[in-house]
Amino acid sequence: MMTMIIKIFNQVIIQVGKNLRQMSNSENPLNILWHESSIHKLDRQEILQQKGCVIWLTGLSGSGKSTLACAVSQSLHSRGKLTYILDGDNIRHGLNRDLSFSKEDRSENIRRIGEVAKLLADAGVICIASSISPYRKDRDACRALLPKGDFIEVFIDVPLYVCEARDPKGLYKLARAGKVKGFTGVDDPYEPPCSCEIVLQQKGTDSMSPSDTAEILISYLEKNGYLRA
Amino acid sequence: MMTMIIKIFNQVIIQVGKNLRQMSNSENPLNILWHESSIHKLDRQEILQQKGCVIWLTGLSGSGKSTLACAVSQSLHSRGKLTYILDGDNIRHGLNRDLSFSKEDRSENIRRIGEVAKLLADAGVICIASSISPYRKDRDACRALLPKGDFIEVFIDVPLYVCEARDPKGLYKLARAGKVKGFTGVDDPYEPPCSCEIVLQQKGTDSMSPSDTAEILISYLEKNGYLRA
Numbered sequence: 001m002m003t004m005i006i007k008i009f010n011q012v013i014i015q016v017g018k019n020l021r022q023m024s025n026s027e028n029p030l031n032i033l034w035h036e037s038s039i040h041k042l043d044r045q046e047i048l049q050q051k052g053c054v055i056w057l058t059g060l061s062g063s064g065k066s067t068l069a070c071a072v073s074q075s076l077h078s079r080g081k082l083t084y085i086l087d088g089d090n091i092r093h094g095l096n097r098d099l100s101f102s103k104e105d106r107s108e109n110i111r112r113i114g115e116v117a118k119l120l121a122d123a124g125v126i127c128i129a130s131s132i133s134p135y136r137k138d139r140d141a142c143r144a145l146l147p148k149g150d151f152i153e154v155f156i157d158v159p160l161y162v163c164e165a166r167d168p169k170g171l172y173k174l175a176r177a178g179k180v181k182g183f184t185g186v187d188d189p190y191e192p193p194c195s196c197e198i199v200l201q202q203k204g205t206d207s208m209s210p211s212d213t214a215e216i217l218i219s220y221l222e223k224n225g226y227l228r229a
Numbered sequence: 230m231m232t233m234i235i236k237i238f239n240q241v242i243i244q245v246g247k248n249l250r251q252m253s254n255s256e257n258p259l260n261i262l263w264h265e266s267s268i269h270k271l272d273r274q275e276i277l278q279q280k281g282c283v284i285w286l287t288g289l290s291g292s293g294k295s296t297l298a299c300a301v302s303q304s305l306h307s308r309g310k311l312t313y314i315l316d317g318d319n320i321r322h323g324l325n326r327d328l329s330f331s332k333e334d335r336s337e338n339i340r341r342i343g344e345v346a347k348l349l350a351d352a353g354v355i356c357i358a359s360s361i362s363p364y365r366k367d368r369d370a371c372r373a374l375l376p377k378g379d380f381i382e383v384f385i386d387v388p389l390y391v392c393e394a395r396d397p398k399g400l401y402k403l404a405r406a407g408k409v410k411g412f413t414g415v416d417d418p419y420e421p422p423c424s425c426e427i428v429l430q431q432k433g434t435d436s437m438s439p440s441d442t443a444e445i446l447i448s449y450l451e452k453n454g455y456l457r458a
Contacts, residue, residue: 013427013428013430014427014428014429014430014437014442014445038299038302038303038314039299039302039303039306039312043306044306044311044313047306047309047310047311048311070267070268073267073268074267074268077268077272077273077276080276081276082273082276082277082311082352082353083268083273084273084348084351084352085267086348094344094347094348094374095341095344095345095348098337108327112324112341115323115324116324116345116348118323119313119315119323119324119345119349120348120349120352122313123311123313123349123352123354124311125352125354145323198242198243199242199243200243201242201243208243213243216243
């Protein structure tokens with residue numbers, strides 16, 4: 001076998017077997033399918049000393065999903081754990097930038113976030129998905145993508161009037177003025193989970209600190225073995 | 230502040246501030262935007278002792294992309310590095326299962342793989358994307374998503390007649406028989422990169438072993454600082 005390595009500027013060109021056509025195809029190692037011997041989730045978890053999973057935060061706009069996602073990420077990072085936040089708003093600037101806010105596209109938005117969360121969890125990452133995800137059916141479809149136990153649904157149950165009073169992005173104001181259509185809680189429904197792993201229920205305007213709330217989730221992960229390989 | 234923790238079966242319900250509505254909104258810590266103090270790519274890289282990037286393998290069907298992806302993943306894993314393979318075929322069973330093989334959908338297929346690869350790299354993972362990705366414009370669009378240097382395009386330049394002789398999935402046979410339409414190399418073009426980081430050029434049927442080829446890529450990563458934080 002003849003191998004020639006050529007470097008042009010920063011480009012590396014490797015020439016293999018120049019003009020050698022005499023070898024039979026059966027001798028060609030690139031023709032062997034190696035897929036079985038590849039690296040799997042368990043191997044990645046061994047490196048990371050954690051289990052890949054999805055913490056799915058659902059709740060109204062302004063309920064504190066993003067804030068909680070950051071607090072969980074920070075706390076886990078301080079323990080040397082690898083996390084990644086899939087923020088619904090951010091994803092709409094990238095992967096889901098072709099989607100509108102129609103009912104159909106909102107479902108597709110959640111489907112894609114679920115599929116990416118699944119890939120991240122399979123990579124060994126503790127993925128924190130943060131999006132309103134108002135429809136139960138869509139969330140359940142995401143749950144079905146993950147191995148049993150690896151989809152941890154967290155309902156941030158904050159009353160509408162509290163979220164609306166906060167209105168951090170001014171979206172409730174726009175929705176009430178009719179300038180934003182199909183806004184969850186105003187003119188589109190939010191379907192609370194029937195059975196999810198964790199409910200963070202706020203009855204009035206009082207609330208726990210994000211870091212205290214984060215510790216509840218982290219304690220759940222610890223008890224369920226996600227913070228070790 | 231009153232906090233009540235209720236456990237029903239495996240579900241944890243945390244009730245916060247039950248019937249306490251006297252606190253002003255300004256005292257509500259969940260209303261503070263923490264996003265700035267979150268964990269960033271550099272922090273994740275510190276944990277992983279590597280730099281997140283995308284190794285983009287492009288080439289004809291049967292050129293050995295998947296085999297090489299597995300070999301690279303195995304070798305990096307043995308060095309304690311976190312990798313994840315985004316295989317074009319696998320992604321079509323999940324995230325991209327709504328897409329056909331029309332020219333438009335093939336572009337969308339690559340766009341989404343690029344967006345996911347970007348997220349994985351941002352998570353700190355060495356992402357190995359393996360798909361024919363026949364159109365230059367689509368690959369360049371994926372490159373544009375990543376910070377400079379973090380998109381490492383690897384062209385597996387194997388002659389069509391070699392790929393067709395291998396035909397590991399029997400697709401060339403189907404394409405020649407007209408049973409598969411728009412097949413790259415048969416009735417749809419493959420546009421080779423004009424300028425990419427690495428070209429693995431095979432002139433005849435002879436080829437390097439996947440593990441030897443993998444070492445070329447790993448050596449590139451090492452030289453360019455991707456195997457340390």
